[in-house]
Amino acid sequence: MNDIKDMCKSLRLAYVAEIYHSIPFENKDQYLRNLFEKEFELREEAKADRLLKKAxxxxxxxxxxxxxxxxxxxxxxxxxxxxxxxxxxxxxxxxxxxxxxxxxxxxxxxxxxxxxxxxxxxxxxxxxxxxxxxxxxxxxxxxxxxxxxxxxxxxxxxxxxxxxxxxxxxxxxxxxxxxxxxxxxxxxxxxxxxxxxxxxxxxxxxxxxxxxxxxxxxxxxxxxxxxxxxxxxxxxxxxx
Known part of the structure; x- marks a missing residue:
């Protein structure tokens, strides 16, 4: 788990290490697509939270x-x-x-x-x-x-x-x-x-x-x- 966290950190993937195990798997393409979609979604939510606080x-x-x-x-x-x-x-x-x-x-x-x-x-x-x-x-x-x-x-x-x-x-x-x-x-x-x-x-x-x-x-x-x-x-x- 620590290796995965370190790799995600190097790749600047803020959430993948925490969510990869919760993404349903049907096939490789679907899994990667859903995993990265969730990463983008969580990034946008975090950005919105930061902007709301700064406002x-x-x-x-x-x-x-x-x-x-x-x-x-x-x-x-x-x-x-x-x-x-x-x-x-x-x-x-x-x-x-x-x-x-x-x-x-x-x-x-x-x-x-x-x-x-x-x-x-x-x-x-x-x-x-x-x-x-x-x-x-x-x-x-x-x-x-x-x-x-x-x-x-x-x-x-x-x-x-x-x-x-x-x-x-x-x-x-x-x-x-x-x-x-x-x-x-x-x-x-x-x-x-x-x-x-x-x-x-x-x-x-x-x-x-x-x-x-x-x-x-x-x-x-x-x-x-x-x-x-x-x-x-x-x-x-x-x-x-």
Whole structure:
């Protein structure tokens, strides 16, 4: 057994030594095919697990538990199946989810991000206020460029809760720099409770706000969410 493990290690076969005895044998071709298929399958699962951990999602919400309904309004040029295909990532396009709190924006953003990890994409999830805090800290420590370099191999960045907390002038400018780095180089999913015309509430500089919105929506699919909060409805439904 140790010899088999050593040979597999040399050949960089991570799982064969552990699974070869459990593969049914009908003939040589079938056995080898099934053995290597299982090796590939386990490698993909391990890769997905690594990507999910690196993404640092705040929630474990999945697409298969998402409640689709008439409250989600797609733009005319985008169908649900195309969104779920993740083609927007390969085209460096953005997905903007806007609407009242509690209407499912973060759930959908998280589900799409976790789905992307399982498809092999490098993803990062941030609550926007936390990201701005990190940007200000790294800037004060003289490590801003190092922080910006972390995104070189990232395919998709999810910015959750844009608009819940206004930024300082420095924070707004630092976030603008980062989003400018990603423009036409990465894809973003942004959730916000504000319409674009209201973003000047969080980015106090009018020119900076206009430039930021221009970059965000240039290659973007904007989905609007209407209706009452799921959380409020659930709470009301539990009343005696």
């Amino acid at each position: 640092k999602f705040l929630y474990s919400k999945e697409l298969d538990t998402y409640q689709w309904g008439d409250h989600v309004h797609f733009p005319p040029h985008l169908e649900k199946d195309e969104l779920l295909s993740l083609q927007f990532i390969d085209r460096y396009e953005n997905v903007i989810l806007t609407g009242a709190p509690g209407t499912g924006k973060t759930h959908l953003a998280t589900g799409l991000g976790r789905h992307a990890c399982r498809k092999g994409y490098e993803v990062r999830f941030y609550r926007v206020s936390d990201l701005v805090d990190q940007l200000e800290k790294t800037w004060q420590e003289g490590k801003l460029q190092s922080f910006r370099n972390r995104f070189k191999k990232v395919n998709l960045i999810i910015l959750d809760e844009m608009g819940y907390i206004p930024f300082s002038k420095d924070g707004a400018e630092l976030l603008f720099q980062l989003i400018s780095d990603w423009y036409e180089q990465k894809s973003m999913i942004i959730t916000s409770n504000l319409e674009f015309s209201q973003w000047n509430r969080i980015f106090t500089d009018t020119r900076l706000t206009a430039a930021l919105v221009d970059r965000v929506i240039h290659h973007a699919h904007v989905l609007s969410f209407t209706g009452d909060s799921f959380r409020v409805r659930n709470a009301l439904s539990k009343r005696p």
